[in-house]
Amino acid sequence: xxxxxxxxxxxxxxxxxxxxxxxxxxxxxxxxxxxxxxxxxxxxxxxxxxxxxxxxxxxxxxxxxxxxxxxxxxxxxxxxxxxxxxxxxxxxxxxxxxxxxxxxxxxxxxxxxxxxxxxxxxxxxxxxxxxxxxxxxxxxxxxxxxxxxxxxxxxxxxxxxxxxxxxxxxxxxxxxxxxxxxxxxxxxxxxxxxxxxxxxxxxxxxxxxxxxxxxxxxxxxxxxxxxxxxxxxxxxxxxxxxxxxxxxxxxxxxxxxxxxxxxxxxxxxxxxxxxxxxxxxxxxxxxxxxxxxxxxxxxxxxxxxxxxxxxxxxxxxxxxxxxxxxxxxxxxxxxxxxxxxxxxxxxxxxxxxxxxxxxxxxxxxxxxxxxxxxxxxxxxxxxxxxxxxxxxxxxxxxxxxxxxxxxxxxxxxxxxxxxxxxxxxxxxxxxxxxxxxxxxxxxxxxxxxxxxxxxxxxxxxxxxxxxxxxxxxxxxxxxxxxxxxxxxxxxxxxxxxxxxxxxxxxxxxxxxxxxx
Numbered sequence: 001x002x003x004x005x006x007x008x009x010x011x012x013x014x015x016x017x018x019x020x021x022x023x024x025x026x027x028x029x030x031x032x033x034x035x036x037x038x039x040x041x042x043x044x045x046x047x048x049x050x051x052x053x054x055x056x057x058x059x060x061x062x063x064x065x066x067x068x069x070x071x072x073x074x075x076x077x078x079x080x081x082x083x084x085x086x087x088x089x090x091x092x093x094x095x096x097x098x099x100x101x102x103x104x105x106x107x108x109x110x111x112x113x114x115x116x117x118x119x120x121x122x123x124x125x126x127x128x129x130x131x132x133x134x135x136x137x138x139x140x141x142x143x144x145x146x147x148x149x150x151x152x153x154x155x156x157x158x159x160x161x162x163x164x165x166x167x168x169x170x171x172x173x174x175x176x177x178x179x180x181x182x183x184x185x186x187x188x189x190x191x192x193x194x195x196x197x198x199x200x201x202x203x204x205x206x207x208x209x210x211x212x213x214x215x216x217x218x219x220x221x222x223x224x225x226x227x228x229x230x231x232x233x234x235x236x237x238x239x240x241x242x243x244x245x246x247x248x249x250x251x252x253x254x255x256x257x258x259x260x261x262x263x264x265x266x267x268x269x270x271x272x273x274x275x276x277x278x279x280x281x282x283x284x285x286x287x288x289x290x291x292x293x294x295x296x297x298x299x300x301x302x303x304x305x306x307x308x309x310x311x312x313x314x315x316x317x318x319x320x321x322x323x324x325x326x327x328x329x330x331x332x333x334x335x336x337x338x339x340x341x342x343x344x345x346x347x348x349x350x351x352x353x354x355x356x357x358x359x360x361x362x363x364x365x366x367x368x369x370x371x372x373x374x375x376x377x378x379x380x381x382x383x384x385x386x387x388x389x390x391x392x393x394x395x396x397x398x399x400x401x402x403x404x405x406x407x408x409x410x411x412x413x414x415x416x417x418x419x420x421x422x423x424x425x426x427x428x429x430x431x432x433x434x435x436x437x438x439x440x441x442x443x444x445x446x447x448x449x450x451x452x453x454x455x456x457x458x459x460x461x462x463x464x465x466x467x468x469x470x471x472x473x474x475x476x477x478x479x480x481x482x483x484x485x486x487x488x489x490x491x492x493x494x495x496x497x498x499x500x501x502x503x504x505x506x507x508x509x510x511x512x513x514x515x516x
Contacts (some may be wrong), residue, residue, distance in 0.1 A: 034093040036060070037075055043281045044078040046093050052076055055135065057096045062086040065116070067100050068236065070282045077282035079238035081116065102246040105129025106224075109197070112214060112228040115239050115246040120230055129253070134245040136252065139306035145310045150375050151262065151319045154190030154432020157362045157425040160384040160442060162347060165375025166196075166260050167308025167317040171189045171339050173324045173331070174349030179360050180323045182429055183347065184264035185213055187321060190432040191220035191262060196319075197254050201229040203240050203246035204270035213266075220430045226252075240274045248305045251318050258314035263306070267323035268299060268344065272335045275376035289334050296338050303342050333364070345369035358426050364388060365395075377435055379486035383442035387421060390509040394418020413451070420450040423458035436477040437466050439486060440494035449499050457505040464501060473497045 012200065034049035044066060046058065058066045058078055064087050080087060081100075084093065103117035103126050115134070119126060143488050147165035164170050174182045189196040200217070202210045210230055217223050227250055231243035251261040257399040265271075274293055279292035287293045306320035330341070340346055345368045353361035373381045376479035397415055424441055427433075433441075441462065444450055450458065464484050470479050476493040 008232040013321075032095050034058075034086060034095070035074075036089050036091040036093060037439055038089055039080075039087050040085055041281055042080050042084055044084070044093075045280070046076045046078050046081060049076060049093065049095050052095045053099075055099050056099055057097055057100050059094045060087050061091045068243075068356050069278060070284065079241065079278055079282075080236055081238040081242070083236060100134040100242060100246075101131040102134050102249050103128030103130075103248050104132050108227045108250055110224045110226065112230060114235070115229055115231050115243040117246075119341050122177075132249040132253065134242050134249055136249060136305065138301065139307045139313075143307075143310055143313055145236065147308050147375055149260075149308075149317070150435075150462055151196070151260075152190060152194065153183070153187040154212070154434075154437060155186055155360060156427055156441070157360065157364070158183070158187075159376075159433075159435070159438055160380065161364060161388050162345060162362075162367050162369040163341060163372060163376040163380075164319065164369065164380045165308075165371045166269055166319050167306065167373065168345070168369075168371050169303050169306045169320040169343040170369060171324060171343040171346040173323055173326060173336060173339070173346050174348070174361075175326055175329055175351050178349040178351055178354055180325070181209070181213065181348060183267055183349075183360055184266060184311065184321050184323060184480070185216055186261050186429060186432060187262060188217055188264060189430055190225065192220075193434070196225075196260045196262050197251070198226045199229065199247050199251050199261060200226065201231075201263065201265050203231055203243050203245050203265070204274065205266060207232045207234065216430070237274050237278055240271065241278060243362035244268070244271060244302055248302065248318070252305065255309065255316035255318050256314065258316045260316060263318060263320050265320065265322040267325055268339060269323075269325040269335055276468050283407065288513065291334060295335075296342075299338060301341050303339075329492060344371055355363055358422065359429075360427065362425070364391060379439050379484055380435055380442075382486050383439055383446060387442060390414075391418060391421045391425075394421065409510075417445075417451055419455050420445060420453075420458060423455050424450075424462065427462070428457070428459075431463060433462070434466060434477075434481075434496070435484075436469060436480045437462075439471060439480060440465065440467045440473075440498050443486075443491055444495050444498035444502075447495050448513070449495055451501065452501045454509060457502060457509050460505055460509075461498070461502055465498065466468075466500045466504075469494070469497055472500065 032049055032051060034046045036044050037047050038045040052068050054068055054071055056068045065081040066078040068076050069079045105128050107127045111123060114120055117126050147167045151164040151166045160305055172183050174180050191198055210232060214228055217226055227241055229247040231240040247263060250253055251263050254261050275295060275298055276291045284292045303320055306318045308317040309315055309350040326336055348363045348366040350361045350363040394414060397411060473493045478489045480490055
């Protein structure tokens with residue numbers, strides 16, 4: 001039989017295929033494949049993966065990700081980290097052998113990312129320096145140092161009465177729309193003058209609210225030293241759950257290199273609700289208010305990661321400002337009491353003070369810092385010692401004046417003095433005060449200088465004081481910033497500068513009969 005052209009072509013094709021097969025190196029490749037049995041509400045029930053560990057990252061078809069939240073006898077409760085439309089019953093699942101990791105490094109600074117480090121700002125992919133697990137153990141006691149360095153927020157009521165230290169965890173708590181996020185954002189903006197790196201993590205917030213926060217930091221702060229980790233309300237529940245843990249890992253990269261980080265978590269009430277949702281969907285037994293029994297442990301192991309490291313480990317720190325929301329000012333609810341017991345103090349915001357147009361509406365009676373003066377510069381501590389007591393006495397006396405006039409000549413000066421304190425503690429947003437400005441105002445208050453001024457000029461005085469001090473008492477400002485000590489000479493220079501500015505403003509402000 002002679003070869004036809006068709007037969008010759010077929011033989012050539014077979015020879016080519018045989019040559020390709022001969023060049024293939026055969027090896028054993030074992031892979032554990034599972035199957036999606038059921039998927040709904042961001043939870044997938046997976047079977048066929050007996051070797052999967054708790055919190056292990058799983059890879060679904062179409063490159064969708066999830067992690068193992070519960071391990072049961074017959075299947076695994078898996079939380080999806082992507083939208084679940086592409087994951088269907090019968091889809092294949094592969095165990096990756098690793099836990100959830102996030103990219104870390106300087107490339108994240110100035111970027112808006114999701115908890116897995118994927119860009120949300122339209123920029124290029126993140127060129128990560130390293131990958132760290134989202135969940136990492138907190139520093140042990142021997143690895144920690146005392147909280148002694150101030151973390152200045154620029155907010156007078158916070159820095160003077162409830163001082164924050166680098167490595168501290170201070171809870172910001174209050175009802176809805178009382179300005180909780182505003183305090184966190186003002187603290188971030190104030191770090192424009194410091195060496196602190198800032199991380200803002202949004203959990204379950206509306207996209208418009210997150211955009212306003214980012215725009216505010218870009219307009220008033222130093223966005224090139226900030227990381228925005230966003231798991232908005234429209235994100236998968238798994239992303240909202242993992243967001244604060246991922247943000248802490250991103251912060252710990254800088255802390256481990258001796259740098260200082262401020263992290264604002266907005267907010268842990270929504271994170272607790274997300275954890276409850278996932279727990280109920282994975283059929284964990286509910287406890288008080290339907291929260292699972294480990295809700296305290298979840299937030300404790302998260303916030304314990306904020307700490308000041310010992311000098312042997314570089315001396316870096318993470319300062320945490322977690323935010324929590326209350327209903328009708330109920331601080332004794334389950335999640336608020338849990339968080340209050342975990343943190344080193346709380347800043348309580350009051351709807352009553354907000355209605356009186358006091359911003360920020362900080363309730364000085366319920367707020368506390370368990371670090372307090374240990375993290376304050378000595379100069380600020382010296383001039384702020386009596387302000388809380390004087391203000392508390394003023395509030396009590398003011399409540400009695402509503403029943404009628406006070407004729408006692410000893411009471412009227414106290415009330416007038418208290419009005420000046422309230423005017424000082426009322427501070428507009430994005431108008432942070434330096435430590436020298438705060439010391440000057442409080443020293444003038446203690447010396448009676450502000451009592452001689454109309455209350456109406458004090459807001460303008462606070463706004464113009466930084467520029468006035470730079471022009472009239474620059475040497476005193478520099479010495480105070482360098483040493484943190486308030487000598488008698490510096491004190492006199494600052495008080496005189498405040499008196500001069502106040503006199504100029506009082507002459508330029510027409511006096512109303514009521515003020516007189």
